[in-house]
Amino acid sequence: MSAVFKDHEADRKVQVKWWTSRIAIYAALITWAVICLFPIFWTITTSFKLAPDVMRGNMIPWWDFTPKWKGWESLGLSPRLIGEVSTVREEFLKRFWNSAIVAVSASMLAVILGSLAAYGLSRFNYRFGFMRNSDISFFFLSQMILPPVVLALPFLVLYKSLDLLDSRIGLILLYTLMVLPIVIWIMRDQFQGIPVELEEAALVDGLGIWGAFVQIVLPIALPGMVAAFILSLVLCWNEYFFAALLTSTDAKTLPVMVASQTGSQGINWWSMAALSSAAILPLVVVAIFLEKYIIKGMAAGAVK
Amino acid sequence: MSTEGDLLHTVTADTITDTRRRVGRAMVWGAGMLFCVMTAMQFMYDTDRSIVGFNTWRPVLFAYLLWATALCAAQVIVNGEKGKRTLFVLPAALFVISLVVFPLLFALYVSFTDWNLASLNGPQPNGWDNMRQMWGDAFYWNALKNMVYYVLAVSVEYVIAFGLALLLNAQIRARKFFRVVFLLPLMLSPVAVSWMVGKSMLEVRFGPVSRLVRELGFEPSFFGTPEMARFMIMAMDAWTFIPFMMIMLLAGLQALPREVIEASKVDGATGWQSFKEVIFPLMLPVSVTAIVIRIIFKLKLADIIINVTSGGPGGATDSVTSFIFREYRDRSNVGYGTLLAMVYLVLIVIFITALLKLVSRWMERPA
Numbered sequence: 001m002s003a004v005f006k007d008h009e010a011d012r013k014v015q016v017k018w019w020t021s022r023i024a025i026y027a028a029l030i031t032w033a034v035i036c037l038f039p040i041f042w043t044i045t046t047s048f049k050l051a052p053d054v055m056r057g058n059m060i061p062w063w064d065f066t067p068k069w070k071g072w073e074s075l076g077l078s079p080r081l082i083g084e085v086s087t088v089r090e091e092f093l094k095r096f097w098n099s100a101i102v103a104v105s106a107s108m109l110a111v112i113l114g115s116l117a118a119y120g121l122s123r124f125n126y127r128f129g130f131m132r133n134s135d136i137s138f139f140f141l142s143q144m145i146l147p148p149v150v151l152a153l154p155f156l157v158l159y160k161s162l163d164l165l166d167s168r169i170g171l172i173l174l175y176t177l178m179v180l181p182i183v184i185w186i187m188r189d190q191f192q193g194i195p196v197e198l199e200e201a202a203l204v205d206g207l208g209i210w211g212a213f214v215q216i217v218l219p220i221a222l223p224g225m226v227a228a229f230i231l232s233l234v235l236c237w238n239e240y241f242f243a244a245l246l247t248s249t250d251a252k253t254l255p256v257m258v259a260s261q262t263g264s265q266g267i268n269w270w271s272m273a274a275l276s277s278a279a280i281l282p283l284v285v286v287a288i289f290l291e292k293y294i295i296k297g298m299a300a301g302a303v304k
Numbered sequence: 305m306s307t308e309g310d311l312l313h314t315v316t317a318d319t320i321t322d323t324r325r326r327v328g329r330a331m332v333w334g335a336g337m338l339f340c341v342m343t344a345m346q347f348m349y350d351t352d353r354s355i356v357g358f359n360t361w362r363p364v365l366f367a368y369l370l371w372a373t374a375l376c377a378a379q380v381i382v383n384g385e386k387g388k389r390t391l392f393v394l395p396a397a398l399f400v401i402s403l404v405v406f407p408l409l410f411a412l413y414v415s416f417t418d419w420n421l422a423s424l425n426g427p428q429p430n431g432w433d434n435m436r437q438m439w440g441d442a443f444y445w446n447a448l449k450n451m452v453y454y455v456l457a458v459s460v461e462y463v464i465a466f467g468l469a470l471l472l473n474a475q476i477r478a479r480k481f482f483r484v485v486f487l488l489p490l491m492l493s494p495v496a497v498s499w500m501v502g503k504s505m506l507e508v509r510f511g512p513v514s515r516l517v518r519e520l521g522f523e524p525s526f527f528g529t530p531e532m533a534r535f536m537i538m539a540m541d542a543w544t545f546i547p548f549m550m551i552m553l554l555a556g557l558q559a560l561p562r563e564v565i566e567a568s569k570v571d572g573a574t575g576w577q578s579f580k581e582v583i584f585p586l587m588l589p590v591s592v593t594a595i596v597i598r599i600i601f602k603l604k605l606a607d608i609i610i611n612v613t614s615g616g617p618g619g620a621t622d623s624v625t626s627f628i629f630r631e632y633r634d635r636s637n638v639g640y641g642t643l644l645a646m647v648y649l650v651l652i653v654i655f656i657t658a659l660l661k662l663v664s665r666w667m668e669r670p671a
Contacts (some may be wrong), residue, residue: 010535013503025471025474026476026541028467029471029476029482031469032486033482033485033486035543036485036486036488036489036543037485037488038324038512039489039501039505039543040488040500042500042504042512043496043500043504046305046504050546054510055509055510057510057515057594059512072310072605083497085305094435097407110498113395113396114396116391116392116393116395116396116397117396117397119387119392119395120392120393121392121393122311122312123310123311123312123392124310124389124391124392125310125313126390127388131425135630136393136397139400140396142399143400143404144597144600145600145603145652145653145656146649147385147604147624147625147631147645147648147649147652148604148606149606149624149625149628149648150408150411150624150629150645150646150648150649151407151411151644152403152629152632152645153411153414153632153638153641153642154407154408154410154411154414154642155407155557155637156632156638157410157414158407158410159495161360161361161363162360162361162362162364162365163359163361164362165361165636172404172431174403176399177399177400177403180396180399181546187334196311196312199312203314207484208385208388209312209385209388209389210391213392219652224628226388231449234491237493238492238493238494238495239489239609240493240494240495240606240607240611241606241625241629244610244629245629245633254492254493254605255493255495255496258493258495259495259610259611260499260501269504270502272499272504273500273504276496276500276535277395277495278663279496280491280492280493280496283491283493284354284491284492285489286491287484287486287488287490287491290479291480291483291484291487292486294407294551295487295551295554297556298548298551298552299551299552299554299555
């Protein structure tokens with residue numbers, strides 16, 4: 001590039017190059033966006049289709065097929081049936097409610113236990129026997145590699161004798177255990193970013209260490225806690241393995257319900273699509289509105 | 305417990321009387337004794353040696369909880385300020401120990417028994433029989449081999465995720481929109497994905513992907529051949545988890561020092577050169593973290609396999625977890641399944657430890 005003139009030969013080449021790179025970037029972005037969105041679009045539209053529409057492969061609503069409530073009627077969730085009593089809807093809502101309660105309580109418990117432990121580990125030096133701080137941290141984080149199968153059977157037997165089989169409390173305990181390492185990982189990073197001087201000032205002003213933690217540190221660390229909470233929520237809501245093994249009638253969660261429908265012969269496309277949409281929608285909404293926190297949670301710890 | 309080297313240093317002058325100490329210790333020992341007595345009693349009742357007992361073990365659980373609470377409270381009573389410090393970590397530690405260590409010990413015992421839930425005798429120790437059976441079980445080794453393939457697939461996922469992270473980090477419009485859209489697959493439950501993608505979109509007659517393949521002039525068969533089926537499982541799992549790596553890498557890219565990249569531009573590096581010589585080396589630590597975590601998640605892969613192929617055709621897509629799941633579910637072969645799980649745990653621990661060692665040695669080496 002010798003001279004900078006808009007109509008100079010070399011500058012035009014630069015412009016062409018710039019435009020091609022722009023087009024390439026947007027083409028790649030849009031391609032991947034389609035890959036991400038198409039299955040969701042397909043599921044939601046299929047829940048409004050009738051059998052012939054599915055077989056003909058119609059895809060765009062109002063253009064090549066007319067949306068019908070058939071799929072949602074099989075869940076008892078359509079404008080026509082919403083006022084009436086429906087056993088399917090009750091069944092569905094029960095599963096939905098189970099999933100919600102289990103996921104929310106497990107995430108809460110994990111965030112409380114995890115934040116406390118992470119704060120302690122980031123501020124004080126501990127010594128339990130031979131275990132120092134780094135060993136304790138490693139002990140917590142190493143739970144992440146524990147595959148669920150190893151715990152599945154002992155818990156099956158343990159819960160049977162404790163009468164916790166097919167109960168929500170049993171699932172909550174397990175899910176808390178499952179997400180605790182992730183919470184500790186995120187929160188340790190959060191607390192390390194908070195200057196100790198804040199607490200020192202609070203201590204000078206007469207607060208105890210717990211007072212300083214609750215009144216000074218927690219409000220600052222709140223966004224991180226929300227991030228950890230949402231990430232746990234996603235993992236717990238989607239968990240299938242333990243729920244499939246440990247629940248049967250009362251505490252069955254939504255993923256188990258979805259899975260048990262797929263097993264049957266002659267899948268009802270529209271009702272399956274409606275059920276799947278209902279199972280994924282809450283988290284899709286969460287993703288759209290709380291995306292900032294999810295990204296914050298996952299980014300924590302990755303970047304040191 | 306030492307307090308030296310605390311980041312948050314506190315000076316405390318606790319005067320703890322002897323009675324206070326004694327009360328604290330008495331609480332712990334009392335609750336502990338109660339727990340032990342109840343355990344023993346319930347054990348006798350269960351083995352028909354006594355008639356006093358409860359229907360379930362749940363009261364014993366309550367006794368355990370009481371002991372745990374007493375232990376936490378006693379920390380403060382006995383140790384004063386120091387105890388308040390311990391109280392931050394103790395609940396989580398107790399929780400994890402009681403929910404992991406005891407079940408693991410129990411699993412170790414069960415894995416050397418011939419326990420089948422269908423048999424009436426209950427668990428009978430059978431020495432190394434399970435181990436011998438495992439040695440000859442072609443399906444288990446096959447599942448382990450599949451796990452190697454699945455883990456290797458992480459490298460491809462990494463390349464795609466890095467590409468997407470670079471795209472999102474470029475000067476683009478509607479960045480937030482793309483970020484949300486790219487994140488969505490991670491939010492979906494594997495079970496729903498296995499229906500949405502595995503069972504409906506890949507359905508041979510009406511699925512949209514099958515239609516597309518037929519338009520292109522091929523005969524769609526996604527789960528017919530072992531290689532194809534394995535590839536489809538990998539693709540579905542990748543679809544859900546690529547956002548996870550992408551976000552971590554994106555966070556890494558955004559934390560890169562601007563000056564270095566600008567300096568490389570000033571020095572006349574082309575886009576590819578500045579990526580190869582500057583961005584990629586700087587991103588190594590983040591990449592390693594992302595890959596290790598992804599591998600850890602990959603080793604738990606099961607939901608999609610259970611719901612789409614249940615291991616078929618001929619065990620070609622089986623992961624260890626899905627294989628053991630069927631061993632429990634269909635054959636109730638509890639003793640053998642647990643042994644397989646324990647062996648898998650040992651293998652994972654060895655693998656991850658070696659991986660971390662390797663990575664840390666490699667990272668310390670001056671580039």
